[in-house]
Amino acid sequence: MKKIVSIAYYTFIESIRNKVFYVLVFFGVTVVFASLLLAALGGEQPQRILLDVGLNALEFFALVTIGFSAVTLVLEEMESKTIYLIITRPVSRVTYLVGRYLGLLAAVYCGMFIMALMHVALLKLEGWQFVLRYPLAVLLSAEKIAVIGAVALFFSLFSTSAVSSISFTIFFWILGHFSEEISFLGSKVNTTLKIFLKIVYYLVPNLQFFNLRDFWEVPNITGSWMFISFGYGLIYGAFFLALALWVFASKEF
Amino acid sequence: MLSIELNNLTKAYVKKHLLTTRRTTGVESITLSIGKGEIFGLLGLNGAGKTTTIKLILGLLKPTTGYVKVSGFDVPSYEVLKKIGYLPEVPYFYKYLTADEILKFYGGLSEIGNINKKVSEILDFVGLESVRKKRLAEFSKGMLQRVAIAQSLLHSPDILIYDEPVSGLDPLAIQEMRGLITSLKALGKTLFLSSHLISEVEKVCDRVGILAKGKLVRTLEQKQWASNPGGLEKIFVDEVSGSSELGRIKIESNKTNLNNQIPD
Numbered sequence: 001m002k003k004i005v006s007i008a009y010y011t012f013i014e015s016i017r018n019k020v021f022y023v024l025v026f027f028g029v030t031v032v033f034a035s036l037l038l039a040a041l042g043g044e045q046p047q048r049i050l051l052d053v054g055l056n057a058l059e060f061f062a063l064v065t066i067g068f069s070a071v072t073l074v075l076e077e078m079e080s081k082t083i084y085l086i087i088t089r090p091v092s093r094v095t096y097l098v099g100r101y102l103g104l105l106a107a108v109y110c111g112m113f114i115m116a117l118m119h120v121a122l123l124k125l126e127g128w129q130f131v132l133r134y135p136l137a138v139l140l141s142a143e144k145i146a147v148i149g150a151v152a153l154f155f156s157l158f159s160t161s162a163v164s165s166i167s168f169t170i171f172f173w174i175l176g177h178f179s180e181e182i183s184f185l186g187s188k189v190n191t192t193l194k195i196f197l198k199i200v201y202y203l204v205p206n207l208q209f210f211n212l213r214d215f216w217e218v219p220n221i222t223g224s225w226m227f228i229s230f231g232y233g234l235i236y237g238a239f240f241l242a243l244a245l246w247v248f249a250s251k252e253f
Numbered sequence: 254m255l256s257i258e259l260n261n262l263t264k265a266y267v268k269k270h271l272l273t274t275r276r277t278t279g280v281e282s283i284t285l286s287i288g289k290g291e292i293f294g295l296l297g298l299n300g301a302g303k304t305t306t307i308k309l310i311l312g313l314l315k316p317t318t319g320y321v322k323v324s325g326f327d328v329p330s331y332e333v334l335k336k337i338g339y340l341p342e343v344p345y346f347y348k349y350l351t352a353d354e355i356l357k358f359y360g361g362l363s364e365i366g367n368i369n370k371k372v373s374e375i376l377d378f379v380g381l382e383s384v385r386k387k388r389l390a391e392f393s394k395g396m397l398q399r400v401a402i403a404q405s406l407l408h409s410p411d412i413l414i415y416d417e418p419v420s421g422l423d424p425l426a427i428q429e430m431r432g433l434i435t436s437l438k439a440l441g442k443t444l445f446l447s448s449h450l451i452s453e454v455e456k457v458c459d460r461v462g463i464l465a466k467g468k469l470v471r472t473l474e475q476k477q478w479a480s481n482p483g484g485l486e487k488i489f490v491d492e493v494s495g496s497s498e499l500g501r502i503k504i505e506s507n508k509t510n511l512n513n514q515i516p517d
Contacts, residue, residue, distance in 0.1 A: 006361040017349035082345040088311045089362040090334040253313040
C-alpha cells in the first residue's frame, strides 16, 4: 500500500508539473468563462445554460486529459525506458500500474477542482444558488473519468499504439453514451446480431448513469441511486483496470 | 554460493505478421557462473546479445529455455530485485522531478529506511548535492549518469548490473567510473557489466565473457589476456571476426594515401 501511495504521489507531481497539463486546465477554464457568452444568449435561463455548458466543459477537458495521459502513461514509459528503473526494483507490476493510474487520476481531479471552482464563481456572479447536486454532478463526472481512464489504460497496453488506443477510447466513450439505444436495437434484430449487441451492451458501461446534469430537474435523487451509480462505476473501473493488469503482467521489456 | 548463475539460457523472439512467423535468437545456450565479489565483463559487438543477457538476469525478459538464479533465488523474484542495483546503458528518468525526489521515489520502492539521510549521503557521494533541487530535465548527460549511479547504489545492493557504464562519457567521467568500480570491488560487491570498451574492461574485470551472435564463445581470466601478446583486444577480435552482419570497411593498411581508397 505504501508503495502504491508513493508511486501515485510522484506520478501526481510529475503530471502537474507537465506543461501540457497546464495548457489543458487553461483551456478548460477558458471554455467555462466562454460559456458566459452563451449564457448571455440564453434568454430566460442564462444560469441553466451556464451550468450545463460549464459542467460539460469540465467533463470534456478532464476526459481529454485522462484519455491522452492514460494512453501515453505506460506506452511512453516503455518507449523511453523510464519503466526499467522501476520494475527492476522490488515492486510488483500491479503496484506500479495501480499507483500510476491513481496518481494520474489525482492530477486530473486537481484540474477538475480548479475548473469547478471557477465555474461556481461564475454561477454565483449570475445569481445562482448553490445546491448539493452540483458537487454530486461533479463527483459522478469524476467517476466517469476514472472508468474511461481505466479503459484507456487497457487499450494502450493491448494495442501498443497511441493513435489506435486513443481512437478506441473515444469510440468506447461514444458507445457508452448510446447504451440504451444499443439495448433497444438488440431487441429489434435477429438472434446472431442480438447476441452481439447484448455483449456490447453489458461490456460497455452506460455512461449516462454518470450524467446527473441530465436529471437536474428530477425532484428526488435518492441516496441509494447515488450509491448504485458509484458502485456501478467502481465495478466497471475495477474490471478494466484488472484487464489492463492482466495484459501488463505478461509484458516483456 | 554463486552470485549469478545462467544455465543453458536461450531467448528467442517470435514475431508473427499475417501468415508468416519470424524467429530471431537473442541469446543461445548461455551457461555462466559468477562468484561473489567478482567483476565480470561481457564483451560483444552490437547486437551480440549483451543487453538481452542483462535483461534476462533482471527479469525484464523471460527465457525461452534455461534459467537464471541470483544468490540462489530464481529470477524473477522480490528477493532478487532487492539484491540488485541496475545501471541502464542510457538512463531515463521522470524529467519533471528533481534529483532529490527521484532518489526518494526509488528509495521508497526499494524499502530503504531513513531515506532522507540515505539520499543526502548518496547525492554527496556522486557530487550532486548542490543540484539536488534541480529538475532532471535540466541535467546534462554526465549528471544524469551520476543520478543513475546513485539510484543503483542507494539500497546498498550486493550485486550490480551495469549495462555499458562508460558509454558516452568523457575521459574524466570514465576515470571516475573506473575508480567507482574498483571501490565497489573492494567492498565485496559483485559486478556484472557489459561494454564495448575493451581497454576499460581489461583494467577492471577479473573475468570476461565474449558473446558472438548470441552465443558465449569464450570466457577468460585476467591472467590469460594479460599474458597474451595482443592483449584482450586481439583475443576479442579473433573470436568475433565474421560474426558481424556488416562487411568490414575496406581500408588496406599498407597504403598510406587514404584518398586513393575512398570512393568518389
